[in-house]
Amino acid sequence: MKPVILSADGEAMLYSVPDAVAEHLEDCCMAFCTRWLWESPEAERYRRTVNGVTVVCYTETDFIDYLNTHAFPDQPSLLIEGLKCPFYEIPAQYQNLPRFNF
Numbered sequence: 001m002k003p004v005i006l007s008a009d010g011e012a013m014l015y016s017v018p019d020a021v022a023e024h025l026e027d028c029c030m031a032f033c034t035r036w037l038w039e040s041p042e043a044e045r046y047r048r049t050v051n052g053v054t055v056v057c058y059t060e061t062d063f064i065d066y067l068n069t070h071a072f073p074d075q076p077s078l079l080i081e082g083l084k085c086p087f088y089e090i091p092a093q094y095q096n097l098p099r100f101n102f
Contacts, residue, residue, distance in 0.1 A: 003080060005099035006060035007087035013060060014083055014094065018075040021067060025098040028071075032063050033102065042070065060102055 002022035005012050006029075021028045037043045037056045046056045067077045083091065087101045 001075065001077075003097055005083070005087070005090060005094060005097050006063065006102070007099075008059035008102040009087070010059075012083040012085055012087045012090055012099075014080040014097075015060075015064060015077055016080055017064075017067060017077040018072045021072065021077070022098050025100050028067075029063060029100040029102065032066055033058075036066060036070070040070075058102065063102065 001016045002019050004015055004017050004022050004025055006015055007013060017025075033056075037046050037058060043056075046058050046062065048055050048057060064077045064079070083094065085091065087099070090097075090099065
């Protein structure tokens with residue numbers, strides 16, 4: 001398990017995720033955002049139709065739920081702490097960690 005920083009335009013959050021996710025964070029997040037949310041029957045709850053257009057609504061906690069339920073159920077991801085800062089103001093001690101802003 002490795003630390004990563006995730007955010008959905010709110011507070012930056014530090015999570016512990018499986019090594020494979022941390023090492024390929026952008027690919028994993030993009031697969032969640034661009035494929036799983038749109039195609040998986042299990043992701044139906046995230047889809048809405050607004051004025052005839054289908055949209056998805058989710059946060060970084062939904063990505064963590066996806067990892068824990070579908071992608072890596074045997075390696076649960078956990079919230080370590082909120083960093084009390086926006087994604088674009090990551091403190092120096094966390095600057096080298098993988099990060100993704102949904």
